[in-house]
Amino acid sequence: MTASTPVAFEDPQYREAVVDLLGVIAYGEISAFERLAEDAKLAPTLEDKVAIVSMATAEFGHVAKLNERLTELGADPFEAMAPFRAAIDRFHEHTAPGDWYEGLIKAYVGDGLANDFYREIAAYLDADTRDLVVASLEESGHSAFAVDRVRAAIAADPRLGGRLALWGRRLMGEALTQAQRVAADRDSLTALLAGGVDRPGLDLAAIGRMFARITERHAERMAELGLDS
Structure with a gap:
């Protein structure tokens, strides 16, 4: 670690939690890149294909800085x-x-749910x-593009809305299950949420409010x- 590393990293448990968090986000970005690149094959137009590939490139662009920070912390x-993984x-x-x-x-x-979870922990x-x-x-263009395409499709075929609403609920359930599993499986992340002598933590009620948000x-x-x- 460098001389500019915050004092918090003198706590080995905190360092482990940060390494875990950066690791899960980095792999999440890589898997998002792979998935978006695969989704580009489903694009109905060349314009849509280019838009999805641009999103994938933006996701992968975040990985280098995360890996650089992990290296600074002495982690592989x-x-x-x-x-x-x-x-x-x-x-x-x-959720294919x-x-x-x-x-x-x-x-x-789906990506929004995962990002919200990590932002909550980042606090x-x-x-x-x-x-x-x-x-x-940071949002990489998903919002306006996805909203425009989905709303236009539903306007053209209202029956599509019911199926996509069910799909959205399924994504919600799967994403929350994954988030809870990741937090439970990694003692360091659980400890991070619980806080320490120099950091506030979350009790069960606060964790409930976090998932409500x-x-x-x-x-x-x-x-x-x-x-x-």
Whole structure:
């Protein structure tokens, strides 16, 4: 670690939590890149294909800075990502889109759910790490593009709305299950949320409110798409 590393990293448990968090976000970005690149094959027009590939490129662009920070902390980026491959891969296997519109909703709603979870955790980090996490979760064009395409499709075929609403609810359930599993499986992340002598933590009621906020933001995204949550 460098001389500019925050004092918080003198706590080995805190350092482990940050390494875990950066590792799971980095692998999440890589898997998002792979998924979006695959979704591009479903694009109905060349314009749509280019838009999705641009999103994929933006996702992958975040990985370098996350890996750089992991290296600064004395961690091997690939070892840091490894514990999360199974859970994230399982999520994508369970939520493979059946068509172009399901892929768009997953890119917008599914990624939004994961990003909300990581932003919530970022509130308990040192300023430098928090800024890095928030920057890595910046929206990469999913919103306007997905909302425009999905709303236009529903206007053309209202029956599509019911199916996509069910898909959105399925994504919500799978994403929350994954988030809870990741937090429970990694003692360091659980300890981070619990706080320490120099950091505030979350009790069970606060954790409940955190997931309530994530659920509310999911409902807002679904409404933007013209779908019931």
